[in-house]
Amino acid sequence: MNLQDIENGTARALAELAAAEDLKALEALRVRYIGRNGLLPKLMQGLKDVPAADKPAMGQALNRFKTAVTDAVAGRKAALEAAARDARTGSLDISLPGRWARQGRLHPIQQLIDRTTDIFRRMGFTVANGPDIETEYYNFDALNTPPDHVSRDLADTFYLPGGLLLRTQTSAVQARYMETRQPPVRIVCPGRCYRRDTTDATHSANFHQIEGLYVDEAVSLADLKSDLDHFARELMGPGVRTRFRTHFFPFTEPSVEVDFSCHMCGGGGCRVCKQSGWIEIMGAGMVDPNVFAQVGYDPEAVTGYAFGMGIERLAMILFGIDDIRRLYENDGRYLAQF
Amino acid sequence: MKIPLSWLREYVDFDDTPEGLADKLTFAGVEVEGLATVGGGVEGVVVGEVTAIEKHPNADKLVLCRVNHGAAGEPWVVCGAPNAVVGGKYPFAPLGVVLPCGITIEKRKVRGTASEGMLCAEDELGISDDHTGLMELDARWAPGTALAEVMGPPETVLDVEITPDRPDCLCLVGLAREVAALYGTRLKMPANDAAESATPVETATSVKVEDLVDCPRYTARILRDVKVGPSPDWMKRRLEAAGIRAINNIVDITNYVMLETGQPLHAFDQKLLEGGRIVVRHPAPxxxxxxxxxxxRELTPEMLVIADAAKPMAVAGVMGGEFSGIGDDTTEVLLESASFRPVAIRDTSKKLELMSESAYRFIRGVDPELAEMASRRAAGLMVELASAKLLAGVVDVRGEPRKPWTVTCRPRRLATLLGMAPTAEEIAKIFESLELKVLSCTPELIEVEVPTFRGDLTREADLIEEYARLHLKNLPPVRSKATVVPDADDKPAQAQQRLREVLAGLGLQQIMNYSFLDRDLLDLFNREGAAGRVELANPLTADHTVLRDSLLPQMVETIGLNVSRQVAQAALFETGRIFRLDGEGHPIECDQVAVGLLGPVGRTGMDRFGPVGEEDMFLWIKGLWEQLATALKLRDASLRPADRPWSQPGRGMEVAVAGVAVGWLGLLRPDIAKEWRIHEPLGLFEAAVQPLVKDVGAMQELTPPPSYPSIRRDAALIVDGSVRHEQVLEIARRAAPPELEKIELFDIYQGKNLGDGRKSLAYAFTYRSPTGTLTDEAANEFQGRINAALKEQLPAEIREG
Structure with missing residues (x-):
C-alpha cells in the first residue's frame, strides 16, 4: 500500500458512486468502500505495518478517502431520491413567478412626513396636531398678524361661512398648543394646509407642512441652527450643511430662510439646485415676543424658535418629482415605485 | 424690483462683484432673485432703417423689408413682425453676426425668398422677453450707428425681492443704505435743491385735505413754462432697465424719483384742474x-380721490385719471407728493382690482417725512430737464409730523436670543451703520433713535434682528439642547402611524386626495348628506367647492382613473380628514380611513385571472377589516348588516366598536360604479380612525400555549341553500361542551348530486380539555351532541369525517 494507490482508489470509488443507477447499487458501493467490513477498515488496520515516518501522511490520505466517499454517497443519494420524486410527481419549475400576498406602500408625502417626524422624535420632539378648519385668531392674530397686516395679503386664504378658514400654515398649531401648557415646549406638527393658489406644476391648493416649535429658557438662534444642521444631515445625508438667509415672517423675529446644501452635487452646482449649490427648504426664526404675549408666556423668561417646511416641495426634491400634481393623481403605477 | 447696478453706484461705493453684492444682500434679507446683464453682446448689430416693404410672394404673414444699414447696398430681409413700417428704425443684424440669443445670421431662404440679415426684437438681443414686435429705435439715430452706442454700456441688473417689513428698501436710496451698511461705506443722497422763481406757490394753487387720517400729508409744487419732450437717454435707459416704460420727461421724472427715493409722485396738468386747486376727499355717492x-371705474365713499374744484382727477395713491395727465401741450404742472394710509390704499386697490407701482409702495408704507424732499428732488430735475420754472415754496398740508423715536436694546438679551455675545460697542457700531442714532451705550443698555423711514423698528426684538441679519454667517456651532419634555405625549399620532403601517402591510397602497371637491360627486354617493356639508365661501374653481364628508367618492374616482388607464386592479387606502356641520351648524372635522378594492386582489395564485364574484369581493373587504381589527388589537369590534346610500342592498355592513357605529363596509352600487365604467364588484370600507386605534399599544391578557393535545372532528352538513354560516355556529355553540375550542368552515360545495337548492358546508371542530388528554370516545360524544342539534334544528344531513 502506498499513497498513490490510495489516490487512485479514491478516484475509482468516486467514479463508481457517480455511476450508481439506483439506491440499492449505491448502498452496495457504500458497504464495499466504507462499510464495517469494507475496504476502509481494512486499510486502517494495515496502517500499523507502515513505517513510522510515513504513518501521518498515510493516515491523512485515508481520512481524505473516507470523507470523499461519504460525501459522494450522500450527494448521489439525494440526486437519486430527487429523480425518483420527480418521476412520481413531475418536476418543479423553479422559474415560475413567486407567490405571496403583496406588500402595500405608503404615499410619498406620508413617507416624508413619517421620516421627518421620526428624525425630530429622536431629537426630543413630540407630534402635536391641530384642526384644518381654523379661526382667524389662531391662523393670523395669535401669530402677530393683525387684520391690516400686509402679510395677510401674502397668503390667499380659503374662507368658510361664519368667518372660519382653512389654515394656510401649520403655524396655527403654535398658539393652540402653548395655550394649553407651560414651557418647555418641543413639538412638531405635520398637517394639511390650504392656499388659494391656482394649481400648476409647483403649486397645489392643498398641501402639507411640518411645523416645529421649541420654547424653553434661553433658546437661541444658534440652537436653531444646530438642530436644523442635525435634521439636514439625518434627512439628506452626512455631508449636508445649512445656511440662514434673513427673511420676514410676522411670527418670528429674527426670521430666516433656511437653505440646505445640495445633496446631489454636494454644493458644487447641478440641475437639482439650479447650479447654486443650495436648496431652499424652510422658513424659521425666533418666536416673536408678541406671540408669547398672546398665549400668556413671559417673553423675558423664555425664548423659542419655530420652523416650517413644505412636504410636497421636499418630496419633489428628494424623489426628483417634476410635477406636484403627480402626487395627487394617484396613478397606481406611479405610487407603486415609492 | 429691478435695480440697475450703475444707478445704484450713484448713491453708494462698494468694492465687489455683482455676484458678491448679490450674496451679501441676500443674506441680509434683500433676496436677489436674478442677476442679468442687459445690453451686452450686440457687437455688429446696427441701426437699420426700413426703406421699402413688399409682400412676401409665398407667405401672407411675412413681408420683405429693404434695410439701409449705413453701408453699401441695401439688403432685403424677410420679416414677420407686425410693426415694421417704411421709415422705421430697428436693430439690424447683418450677415455673420452672432446674436445674444445664440442665432448666427446667415444668408438663407425663408419660404423661397432670400433673406440677407435680420431685423430684431428685444428678446433676440437679450434685452427683455418681449417678442411682440421689432424693437423700435429713436428716429434721430443714423442708419449704421452701432446698437451698443444706442443702448449705452451694458448694464447689470439685480432683481430683488423686498420683504413686506422693509418698504424703505423699495427704492435705490434705501438699497444703497443697506449696501453702505454691508460694506462700511456711506450713503450719498441725491441732490435735492431746486432753483425757485420769485412767485410764491400759494398764488397759483391751494390744497384742501378733508381726511387727514387717510391722507396724513399732501404737498404740491407748481412748475411753469414746462417743455414736455422725451427724456435724456440716460434716464430712459435707467427706467427701462428698471422695467418702467419711458413716456415723456415729466412723467419719467416722477417715476425716476419714485424709484430713487421710494416716494410715489404724480404730475397733474395744472390747466386741466378746475379752479387750479386740489381737494383730497372721499367720493360722493x-x-x-x-x-x-x-x-x-365706480368709486365708493370709503375710497379717497384727488379732486379739483369739481371732479375726481385721480384715485389717491393708486392711479391718475385719464384726463389729468401730462400731454405734449402741457405747460404747467402741479407736482403731487403725498402720503396715504396703507390699509386705505390696499382696500381701494383690492376693490378696484387695480395695482400700480404707486399703490404697491403706499400699501407697504411710505414715510410721510419723505414727501417734501422727494418733491424738491423731482422739481429740480424738471427745472433741469424740462426748462421749467419752479414757483417758490411748497403747499404742505399735513397732520402731526412723524418724529424719530427711541428704542433700547440690552446686549445680554441679544446674546440670549442669538447665541452670540458681541460687546455693546460692536452692536452699537452696527446700529450706526444703519443710520440709527446711538444716544447712549453701556454694557447693559444701548439706546438708539430710529429715523422715521424705519417704521419696522419699534421694539428691542427688531433691533436684535438688525444685528442678527448682518451676522448670520457667524452663528457659533453649539451642541443641540435636545430635551425630553416629561409629560409630552404623542401616542395618538403614533397610533395613526401604526394604522397606516398595518394597512400597507395588508397589501394596500396609500393614496392622497384633495380635501375639497365637486358637490355632485358627494351627492352621487350620499344625497342626504348634502345639508350637512361645509362649503367654501370663496372657492377657486368649480370642481373644488365643498369639503369632503366622506373619503369614498374620491376613492372610487381614483379607482376609476386607474381603470381608465388600464390599471384594472386596486387595493388602496386613504387616511384623511372629513368635514361636516354639527347640529348647530358649526363645522367639525374627523380623521377617517377608507379602503377600496377592485379586481382579484384577494388572490395570490394563478386564479388571479379568473373573474371576481360578489362573494369573493365582499369576503375580501370583510376579511380585510377583520385583519385590521386584529392587528389593531380591537377586542370590541362587531359587524351587523346595514345598507348605506352607496352600497348594494344586502351587501353592506355597519362596523361598530364598543357597540357604537364607526363606519361601514360593503359593495358599491353598480349604477354608481358604472359612472367610471367599472363593471366588476368594488369593495369599500370607511371608518373613523379614533375608535379604531384606541387599543393600539394596550396590554392584553395572554393565554399560555395549551398543555394537552386537541382532537379534531369534521362534519359535512348538507343543508338548504338559505342556511347561513352564523346559524350553524349558533346552534353548534349552544349544543357544545366547554371543550369545544373552535369551529372552522373549510369547504362550501354546491352541486347537482346534492339536489336542487342545497349545499354542503364542511366544518372542522376542535376539542381540547385544559385538565387532560381527551379520549376519542369523549370527542365522538361531543360531536354527536352537536351533530344531533344541527340535524334537528337546521335541519341538516350530516356526513362525518
Whole structure:
C-alpha cells in the first residue's frame, strides 16, 4: 500500500458512486468502500505495518478517502431520491413567478412626513396636531398678524361661512398648543394646509407642512441652527450643511430662510439646485415676543424658535418629482415605485 | 424690483462683484432673485432703417423689408413682425453676426425668398422677453450707428425681492443704505435743491385735505413754462432697465424719483384742474372716474380721490385719471407728493382690482417725512430737464409730523436670543451703520433713535434682528439642547402611524386626495348628506367647492382613473380628514380611513385571472377589516348588516366598536360604479380612525400555549341553500361542551348530486380539555351532541369525517 494507490482508489470509488443507477447499487458501493467490513477498515488496520515516518501522511490520505466517499454517497443519494420524486410527481419549475400576498406602500408625502417626524422624535420632539378648519385668531392674530397686516395679503386664504378658514400654515398649531401648557415646549406638527393658489406644476391648493416649535429658557438662534444642521444631515445625508438667509415672517423675529446644501452635487452646482449649490427648504426664526404675549408666556423668561417646511416641495426634491400634481393623481403605477 | 447696478453706484461705493453684492444682500434679507446683464453682446448689430416693404410672394404673414444699414447696398430681409413700417428704425443684424440669443445670421431662404440679415426684437438681443414686435429705435439715430452706442454700456441688473417689513428698501436710496451698511461705506443722497422763481406757490394753487387720517400729508409744487419732450437717454435707459416704460420727461421724472427715493409722485396738468386747486376727499355717492388705463371705474365713499374744484382727477395713491395727465401741450404742472394710509390704499386697490407701482409702495408704507424732499428732488430735475420754472415754496398740508423715536436694546438679551455675545460697542457700531442714532451705550443698555423711514423698528426684538441679519454667517456651532419634555405625549399620532403601517402591510397602497371637491360627486354617493356639508365661501374653481364628508367618492374616482388607464386592479387606502356641520351648524372635522378594492386582489395564485364574484369581493373587504381589527388589537369590534346610500342592498355592513357605529363596509352600487365604467364588484370600507386605534399599544391578557393535545372532528352538513354560516355556529355553540375550542368552515360545495337548492358546508371542530388528554370516545360524544342539534334544528344531513 502506498499513497498513490490510495489516490487512485479514491478516484475509482468516486467514479463508481457517480455511476450508481439506483439506491440499492449505491448502498452496495457504500458497504464495499466504507462499510464495517469494507475496504476502509481494512486499510486502517494495515496502517500499523507502515513505517513510522510515513504513518501521518498515510493516515491523512485515508481520512481524505473516507470523507470523499461519504460525501459522494450522500450527494448521489439525494440526486437519486430527487429523480425518483420527480418521476412520481413531475418536476418543479423553479422559474415560475413567486407567490405571496403583496406588500402595500405608503404615499410619498406620508413617507416624508413619517421620516421627518421620526428624525425630530429622536431629537426630543413630540407630534402635536391641530384642526384644518381654523379661526382667524389662531391662523393670523395669535401669530402677530393683525387684520391690516400686509402679510395677510401674502397668503390667499380659503374662507368658510361664519368667518372660519382653512389654515394656510401649520403655524396655527403654535398658539393652540402653548395655550394649553407651560414651557418647555418641543413639538412638531405635520398637517394639511390650504392656499388659494391656482394649481400648476409647483403649486397645489392643498398641501402639507411640518411645523416645529421649541420654547424653553434661553433658546437661541444658534440652537436653531444646530438642530436644523442635525435634521439636514439625518434627512439628506452626512455631508449636508445649512445656511440662514434673513427673511420676514410676522411670527418670528429674527426670521430666516433656511437653505440646505445640495445633496446631489454636494454644493458644487447641478440641475437639482439650479447650479447654486443650495436648496431652499424652510422658513424659521425666533418666536416673536408678541406671540408669547398672546398665549400668556413671559417673553423675558423664555425664548423659542419655530420652523416650517413644505412636504410636497421636499418630496419633489428628494424623489426628483417634476410635477406636484403627480402626487395627487394617484396613478397606481406611479405610487407603486415609492 | 429691478435695480440697475450703475444707478445704484450713484448713491453708494462698494468694492465687489455683482455676484458678491448679490450674496451679501441676500443674506441680509434683500433676496436677489436674478442677476442679468442687459445690453451686452450686440457687437455688429446696427441701426437699420426700413426703406421699402413688399409682400412676401409665398407667405401672407411675412413681408420683405429693404434695410439701409449705413453701408453699401441695401439688403432685403424677410420679416414677420407686425410693426415694421417704411421709415422705421430697428436693430439690424447683418450677415455673420452672432446674436445674444445664440442665432448666427446667415444668408438663407425663408419660404423661397432670400433673406440677407435680420431685423430684431428685444428678446433676440437679450434685452427683455418681449417678442411682440421689432424693437423700435429713436428716429434721430443714423442708419449704421452701432446698437451698443444706442443702448449705452451694458448694464447689470439685480432683481430683488423686498420683504413686506422693509418698504424703505423699495427704492435705490434705501438699497444703497443697506449696501453702505454691508460694506462700511456711506450713503450719498441725491441732490435735492431746486432753483425757485420769485412767485410764491400759494398764488397759483391751494390744497384742501378733508381726511387727514387717510391722507396724513399732501404737498404740491407748481412748475411753469414746462417743455414736455422725451427724456435724456440716460434716464430712459435707467427706467427701462428698471422695467418702467419711458413716456415723456415729466412723467419719467416722477417715476425716476419714485424709484430713487421710494416716494410715489404724480404730475397733474395744472390747466386741466378746475379752479387750479386740489381737494383730497372721499367720493360722493355714484361718482366715477376713468383711470389712465382707460377703464371707467365706480368709486365708493370709503375710497379717497384727488379732486379739483369739481371732479375726481385721480384715485389717491393708486392711479391718475385719464384726463389729468401730462400731454405734449402741457405747460404747467402741479407736482403731487403725498402720503396715504396703507390699509386705505390696499382696500381701494383690492376693490378696484387695480395695482400700480404707486399703490404697491403706499400699501407697504411710505414715510410721510419723505414727501417734501422727494418733491424738491423731482422739481429740480424738471427745472433741469424740462426748462421749467419752479414757483417758490411748497403747499404742505399735513397732520402731526412723524418724529424719530427711541428704542433700547440690552446686549445680554441679544446674546440670549442669538447665541452670540458681541460687546455693546460692536452692536452699537452696527446700529450706526444703519443710520440709527446711538444716544447712549453701556454694557447693559444701548439706546438708539430710529429715523422715521424705519417704521419696522419699534421694539428691542427688531433691533436684535438688525444685528442678527448682518451676522448670520457667524452663528457659533453649539451642541443641540435636545430635551425630553416629561409629560409630552404623542401616542395618538403614533397610533395613526401604526394604522397606516398595518394597512400597507395588508397589501394596500396609500393614496392622497384633495380635501375639497365637486358637490355632485358627494351627492352621487350620499344625497342626504348634502345639508350637512361645509362649503367654501370663496372657492377657486368649480370642481373644488365643498369639503369632503366622506373619503369614498374620491376613492372610487381614483379607482376609476386607474381603470381608465388600464390599471384594472386596486387595493388602496386613504387616511384623511372629513368635514361636516354639527347640529348647530358649526363645522367639525374627523380623521377617517377608507379602503377600496377592485379586481382579484384577494388572490395570490394563478386564479388571479379568473373573474371576481360578489362573494369573493365582499369576503375580501370583510376579511380585510377583520385583519385590521386584529392587528389593531380591537377586542370590541362587531359587524351587523346595514345598507348605506352607496352600497348594494344586502351587501353592506355597519362596523361598530364598543357597540357604537364607526363606519361601514360593503359593495358599491353598480349604477354608481358604472359612472367610471367599472363593471366588476368594488369593495369599500370607511371608518373613523379614533375608535379604531384606541387599543393600539394596550396590554392584553395572554393565554399560555395549551398543555394537552386537541382532537379534531369534521362534519359535512348538507343543508338548504338559505342556511347561513352564523346559524350553524349558533346552534353548534349552544349544543357544545366547554371543550369545544373552535369551529372552522373549510369547504362550501354546491352541486347537482346534492339536489336542487342545497349545499354542503364542511366544518372542522376542535376539542381540547385544559385538565387532560381527551379520549376519542369523549370527542365522538361531543360531536354527536352537536351533530344531533344541527340535524334537528337546521335541519341538516350530516356526513362525518
Amino acid at each position: 355714484g361718482e366715477k372716474i376713468v383711470t389712465l388705463d382707460g377703464v371707467d
